[in-house]
Amino acid sequence: MASTVISAGITIEGEVTSDEDVVVQGTLRGKLIAKDAVTVEHGGTVEADITSGPVAIAGVVTGNINSSDRVDLQNGAKVVGNVKATRITIADGAQFKGNVDMDV
Amino acid sequence: MANSSTQTTLIGSGTFVRGRVTGTGDLEIAGRIEGEVTCTGDVTVESSGLVGAPIAAHRIVVRGAVKGDLTAEEAIVLEAGARVVGDLRAPRIAIAPGGLVRGHVQTGGAGAARPRSAAATATVNRSSSSSAAKPAAKAVLPPLPPPLPPPARVEREVKTAPVVVANGRPAPRAAARVGPPPPVVPALKKGTKAIAHHKKR
Numbered sequence: 001m002a003s004t005v006i007s008a009g010i011t012i013e014g015e016v017t018s019d020e021d022v023v024v025q026g027t028l029r030g031k032l033i034a035k036d037a038v039t040v041e042h043g044g045t046v047e048a049d050i051t052s053g054p055v056a057i058a059g060v061v062t063g064n065i066n067s068s069d070r071v072d073l074q075n076g077a078k079v080v081g082n083v084k085a086t087r088i089t090i091a092d093g094a095q096f097k098g099n100v101d102m103d104v
Numbered sequence: 105m106a107n108s109s110t111q112t113t114l115i116g117s118g119t120f121v122r123g124r125v126t127g128t129g130d131l132e133i134a135g136r137i138e139g140e141v142t143c144t145g146d147v148t149v150e151s152s153g154l155v156g157a158p159i160a161a162h163r164i165v166v167r168g169a170v171k172g173d174l175t176a177e178e179a180i181v182l183e184a185g186a187r188v189v190g191d192l193r194a195p196r197i198a199i200a201p202g203g204l205v206r207g208h209v210q211t212g213g214a215g216a217a218r219p220r221s222a223a224a225t226a227t228v229n230r231s232s233s234s235s236a237a238k239p240a241a242k243a244v245l246p247p248l249p250p251p252l253p254p255p256a257r258v259e260r261e262v263k264t265a266p267v268v269v270a271n272g273r274p275a276p277r278a279a280a281r282v283g284p285p286p287p288v289v290p291a292l293k294k295g296t297k298a299i300a301h302h303k304k305r
Contacts, residue, residue: 003114003116003117003118003119004114004116004118004119004135005112005113005114006113007111007112007113007114007129008129009111009127009128009129010113010125010126010128010129010131010143011125011126011127012123012124012125013123013125013126014121014122014124015121015122015123016120016122016123017119017120017122018118019118019119020116020117020118020119021116022119026113026127027127030123
């Protein structure tokens, strides 16, 4: 279970650093650094560079994503930014604009 | 108040937020926030929570540490283990035994005092019923910032002590005090010494 939840209606402007999972249902502007998984749920907005473990996105992300694990762009996701990850999936219905770096 | 509900934002114990947190809904802080917290719902600072900024919300419950002013539209409740350095301002304020505050406290109750005060006492009673857990909670507390140096009063005591000595009687209480009292040097006007000598003779 996620330990940090930014629920809908909440806006965080600044830097979030976490040793735990982070779930974004609201809005986050600034920077997001997590040691564990980051989930941006439907309705969630992240205008920040994300550095973390596995990333799952169903919301809107504007910023670069740097994952030590996998990045999943799910249906409904809208991502503008570069993605660096070991694995990446882009589901049907996800919007994505940016570069992908997969350490080939 | 349970987490994982869509309305409650939870800052986990391993999470550090540097920046502003604003919005609607409830906020539960078990981690660290350095930045303004403004919220239309309830804000709860858990015992592991640490907030280094002012908090404004509908209702604020503190079990952890806050350095900053608390402003609530409805109530502020400081439970056992709460450590607050800052001003409190709300229509109703409850401080349970074991809650520590340093700052100005103001209950802004304009009109309709009776139901409010009744509710306030009810809150205090409820929280004080948990006073059995207070010593344990207090033992867990991390050390507080060093207390402010006691103002003026000490100086005044030291000042009065030499007067006793000047009368010729030793002041044992003054001797028991931490430092030696400052030497008494009566400020004599020019010429008074000579007059005193003349009188002796």
